Amino acid sequence: MEKEITIYDIAKDLGVSPTTVSRALNNHPAVKEKTKMRIFEAALKMGYQSNVFAANLRSKKTHNIGVIVPRLNSSFQSSVIAGMEKVATDAGFNLIISQSLESYDKEIANVHTMFNSRVDGLLVSLAANTEKIDHFKPFMKKGTPVLFFDRIAECEDCTGVTIDNIQAAYKATNHLIEQGCKKIVHVLGNIKINVYADRLKGYKYALLDKGLAFEDALVIYSDLNEEAGEAIVKKIMALKPLPDGLFVSNDACAASCIRHLKLEGIKIPEDIAVVGFNNDVISRLIEPNITTVNYPGFEMGEVAMKNLINHLEGQTIGILTNTNKITLRSELIIRDSSKRKKEQ
Amino acid sequence: MEKEITIYDIAKDLGVSPTTVSRALNNHPAVKEKTKMRIFEAALKMGYQSNVFAANLRSKKTHNIGVIVPRLNSSFQSSVIAGMEKVATDAGFNLIISQSLESYDKEIANVHTMFNSRVDGLLVSLAANTEKIDHFKPFMKKGTPVLFFDRIAECEDCTGVTIDNIQAAYKATNHLIEQGCKKIVHVLGNIKINVYADRLKGYKYALLDKGLAFEDALVIYSDLNEEAGEAIVKKIMALKPLPDGLFVSNDACAASCIRHLKLEGIKIPEDIAVVGFNNDVISRLIEPNITTVNYPGFEMGEVAMKNLINHLEGQTIGILTNTNKITLRSELIIRDSSKRKKEQ
Numbered sequence: 001m002e003k004e005i006t007i008y009d010i011a012k013d014l015g016v017s018p019t020t021v022s023r024a025l026n027n028h029p030a031v032k033e034k035t036k037m038r039i040f041e042a043a044l045k046m047g048y049q050s051n052v053f054a055a056n057l058r059s060k061k062t063h064n065i066g067v068i069v070p071r072l073n074s075s076f077q078s079s080v081i082a083g084m085e086k087v088a089t090d091a092g093f094n095l096i097i098s099q100s101l102e103s104y105d106k107e108i109a110n111v112h113t114m115f116n117s118r119v120d121g122l123l124v125s126l127a128a129n130t131e132k133i134d135h136f137k138p139f140m141k142k143g144t145p146v147l148f149f150d151r152i153a154e155c156e157d158c159t160g161v162t163i164d165n166i167q168a169a170y171k172a173t174n175h176l177i178e179q180g181c182k183k184i185v186h187v188l189g190n191i192k193i194n195v196y197a198d199r200l201k202g203y204k205y206a207l208l209d210k211g212l213a214f215e216d217a218l219v220i221y222s223d224l225n226e227e228a229g230e231a232i233v234k235k236i237m238a239l240k241p242l243p244d245g246l247f248v249s250n251d252a253c254a255a256s257c258i259r260h261l262k263l264e265g266i267k268i269p270e271d272i273a274v275v276g277f278n279n280d281v282i283s284r285l286i287e288p289n290i291t292t293v294n295y296p297g298f299e300m301g302e303v304a305m306k307n308l309i310n311h312l313e314g315q316t317i318g319i320l321t322n323t324n325k326i327t328l329r330s331e332l333i334i335r336d337s338s339k340r341k342k343e344q
Numbered sequence: 345m346e347k348e349i350t351i352y353d354i355a356k357d358l359g360v361s362p363t364t365v366s367r368a369l370n371n372h373p374a375v376k377e378k379t380k381m382r383i384f385e386a387a388l389k390m391g392y393q394s395n396v397f398a399a400n401l402r403s404k405k406t407h408n409i410g411v412i413v414p415r416l417n418s419s420f421q422s423s424v425i426a427g428m429e430k431v432a433t434d435a436g437f438n439l440i441i442s443q444s445l446e447s448y449d450k451e452i453a454n455v456h457t458m459f460n461s462r463v464d465g466l467l468v469s470l471a472a473n474t475e476k477i478d479h480f481k482p483f484m485k486k487g488t489p490v491l492f493f494d495r496i497a498e499c500e501d502c503t504g505v506t507i508d509n510i511q512a513a514y515k516a517t518n519h520l521i522e523q524g525c526k527k528i529v530h531v532l533g534n535i536k537i538n539v540y541a542d543r544l545k546g547y548k549y550a551l552l553d554k555g556l557a558f559e560d561a562l563v564i565y566s567d568l569n570e571e572a573g574e575a576i577v578k579k580i581m582a583l584k585p586l587p588d589g590l591f592v593s594n595d596a597c598a599a600s601c602i603r604h605l606k607l608e609g610i611k612i613p614e615d616i617a618v619v620g621f622n623n624d625v626i627s628r629l630i631e632p633n634i635t636t637v638n639y640p641g642f643e644m645g646e647v648a649m650k651n652l653i654n655h656l657e658g659q660t661i662g663i664l665t666n667t668n669k670i671t672l673r674s675e676l677i678i679r680d681s682s683k684r685k686k687e688q
Contacts, residue, residue: 040456047482078422085443096438099429112384117438138391226625255629281570282626285599
């Protein structure tokens with residue numbers, strides 16, 4: 001094996017001080033970006049490798065942050081992770097990522113792996129059938145911060161980053177009522193997940209406030225994927241009289257519903273006005289464009305990661321210990337799929 | 345601090361042998377799934393944490409695999425990562441993920457971080473403006489395997505996992521010609537990226553084989569995002585006579601083009617037949633459904649990770665050293681956006 005390259009070799013080669021090299025390699029803000037890049041390139045070229053094992057053993061820190069999501073191939077979750085990665089990389093942390101595939105058992109196994117990898121902190125969006133969160137207790141016992149995002153746990157001593165799903169669904173439903181809808185179908189996912197449970201509440205509250213009756217028959221449970229539209233539309237077409245509003249908890253599924261409603265000869269928004277959720281690309285490409293709730297995935301990732309890192313670096317001591325929930329802004333974006341009245 | 349829990353404590357608690365506990369915690373195939381789960385749960389409940397630092401220092405292995413992609417919030421890349429995660433987790437490896445944001449400089453910084461984190465192997469899809477791959481040399485020098493996927497490097501001593509982009513584009517263009525198209529526009533991304541350079545070749549070869557002239561004016565460069573359709577359609581509408589075929593290197597952008605062509609009163613596929621690329625969800629939701637190339641992201645992730653892990657575990661010694669390219673199957677899926685002839 002060749003002799004290991006040290007920071008002194010790099011400093012000598014570039015004619016800078018070893019301190020500058022050390023700072024650059026640790027991504028210290030005092031070193032200019034340009035100098036950092038020169039040092040990075042020289043370090044790579046010369047084959048320098050910092051001794052992370054020894055350093056970790058000393059500091060008991062890995063600079064790794066674990067992320068567990070239900071599914072990696074979800075357009076919402078991949079935006080969240082992109083936001084997290086940006087913040088983590090800038091702060092000198094790595095992201096270790098795994099997916100629970102919506103399974104409680106796999107989530108337990110993932111948490112176990114993360115714990116053994118000694119991640120400095122954990123960011124989690126829960127699996128659909130996770131009801132207890134005892135599997136996170138070893139982290140809490142050890143003082144390693146766990147932060148939930150989007151699909152959060154209802155518990156006294158943990159922190160969650162989320163949007164106000166009740167309010168968002170309230171606004172969506174209320175908008176349909178203002179467009180003249182009197183019989184509104186709501187399509188949602190597994191209500192064990194806080195996200196869907198809250199949206200159902202928002203839908204109910206909006207009906208209540210406008211004096212419309214809530215009917216169980218108008219609530220359709222679905223796995224909300226792109227194929228689900230056909231089955232949902234079949235159920236809608238069986239309702240007599242036909243509903244005049246449709247609020248779907250996800251844009252891909254809303255697009256699929258619109259497609260199958262059109263195949264049945266239903267005009268959107270004249271016969272049925274439609275609202276989706278997420279502000280996915282698809283909501284802007286389908287005809288008509290879908291009214292939707294802008295759900296800021298990238299920003300959610302940034303906020304969750306910033307809070308975790310601030311906590312780890314002691315910049316905001318206690319913020320996670322004392323904060324139960326961080327709520328991000330969301331907004332209703334009105335487009336053609338629900339615009340029945342000319343004047344908005 | 346409390347006394348550390350050992351595998352002997354867990355073994356005693358569950359009435360199994362310490363060997364079984366050790367094997368289960370290392371995800372050894374000889375232990376039944378059910379027993380593994382029981383041991384995992386007990387380990388978590390008791391707060392057991394394996395001493396990875398010490399173990400890593402001994403074995404010089406981290407069981408971490410680095411992944412660098414251009415963008416995490418891409419539907420193709422998130423499918424690839426989902427496939428990688430599945431294989432890695434099953435084999436007891438963690439995924440450390442970062443994104444280059446299409447920047448060569450950020451890619452160098454990412455590679456530097458991965459090298460210092462002493463990942464056991466690296467999987468990379470290159471940034472748009474990466475031309476040299478010298479920054480990977482320290483890995484190669486050290487014998488740490490680097491495997492490229494999708495956007496691969498042209499080099500003698502590295503391995504890439506990809507589809508045959510020339511052939512896929514050839515089939516797509518040929519299909520349009522068989523539907524009667526005589527003037528076909530091709531929309532693609534930065535041709536510094538092998539993926540687009542190869543598709544341009546496939547498009548040219550198909551024209552050549554059918555005796556159609558290649559015209560520079562019919563090749564439109566774009567960043568292929570969902571907003572790009574408007575500008576592309578403006579260019580198409582300026583061509584006299586109007587083209588009768590359109591082959592777009594990405595489904596979201598093809599959908600955006602279809603939307604803007606329809607706004608111009610163009611009928612799809614009667615006036616212009618359209619083919620996309622990727623088989624994204626959107627290709628199945630837009631009207632008409634888009635003919636596209638099925639680009640198996642999830643499978644690409646699985647194959648890349650399996651090859652890397654087999655190499656690491658010495659099961660297929662030399663496979664990466666001797667393999668230059670692993671080509672996955674892709675297929676043209678014909679849908680309504682290009683079907684001009686009744687009989688297929």
